[in-house]
Amino acid sequence: MRTFARFSKTHPLESAMSADLEHIRQVMHEADCLYNEAEVEAAIAEVGKQICQDLHDKNPVVFCVMNGGLIFSGKLLTHLQFPLEASYLHATRYRNTTSGGELFWKAKPEVSFIDRDVLIVDDILDEGHTLSAIIEFCKHAGARAVHTAVLIDKDHDRKASPDLKATYTGLPCIDRYIFGYGMDYKGYWRNANGIFAVKGL
Numbered sequence: 001m002r003t004f005a006r007f008s009k010t011h012p013l014e015s016a017m018s019a020d021l022e023h024i025r026q027v028m029h030e031a032d033c034l035y036n037e038a039e040v041e042a043a044i045a046e047v048g049k050q051i052c053q054d055l056h057d058k059n060p061v062v063f064c065v066m067n068g069g070l071i072f073s074g075k076l077l078t079h080l081q082f083p084l085e086a087s088y089l090h091a092t093r094y095r096n097t098t099s100g101g102e103l104f105w106k107a108k109p110e111v112s113f114i115d116r117d118v119l120i121v122d123d124i125l126d127e128g129h130t131l132s133a134i135i136e137f138c139k140h141a142g143a144r145a146v147h148t149a150v151l152i153d154k155d156h157d158r159k160a161s162p163d164l165k166a167t168y169t170g171l172p173c174i175d176r177y178i179f180g181y182g183m184d185y186k187g188y189w190r191n192a193n194g195i196f197a198v199k200g201l
Helices: 012-030 037-055 070-077 129-140
Strands: 032-035 061-065 085-093 103-107 117-125 145-154 168-173 195-197
Touching: 032 037, 037 070, 037 117, 037 145, 037 168, 061 070, 061 129, 070 085, 070 117, 070 145, 085 129, 103 129, 117 129, 129 145
Parallel strands: 061 085, 061 117, 117 145, 145 168
Antiparallel strands: 032 195, 085 103
16 A cells, blocks of 8 residues: 655745734734833723713713724723713725815714714824814714823824824823734734834834
8 A cells, every 4th residue: 555745835825924923923022011001901090080070971972993992992981980872983084185184984983973972082192184084073973072082192293283182191102103902013913911112113
């Protein structure tokens, strides 16, 4: 009885994916931890406390901005012990237009917010173009007031407008490429339990 050696050929795509995944692991291994889990959780609790003081009797609609705001929103909601409606939206800003407020909606708001307070929850205020456009959309669509909560406010002078600030901010951050708690590196590490900066970036 003859036996035949079985040869396994690795598909080029599998090799590329394996190399990419190794890079993703290496990025985490080398990253600088800017805020650990305890520090981030304490900041989220403090934001929740401030929101409770301001919005406890406003019957707000709370919109999570997908995908980055997912973890922050979920954790923040557990600190908001008052009546509210929770939903989500997903929008990107057209980058080939002269109008900075024009949005491309991947998922429009499904809960009516006409004549109601709206709280927009996002992961980071970086330059803020998309967040600014979402705020303007909600105002023009009939919201009584629009509030914003971000986990991270990145410190630089490239904001969409010089006076752009979130209503509620968890933590300040230096101007580096960061990930964790909803923020990603090439689609990965949104699940990292801290705020990390990519080495050299």
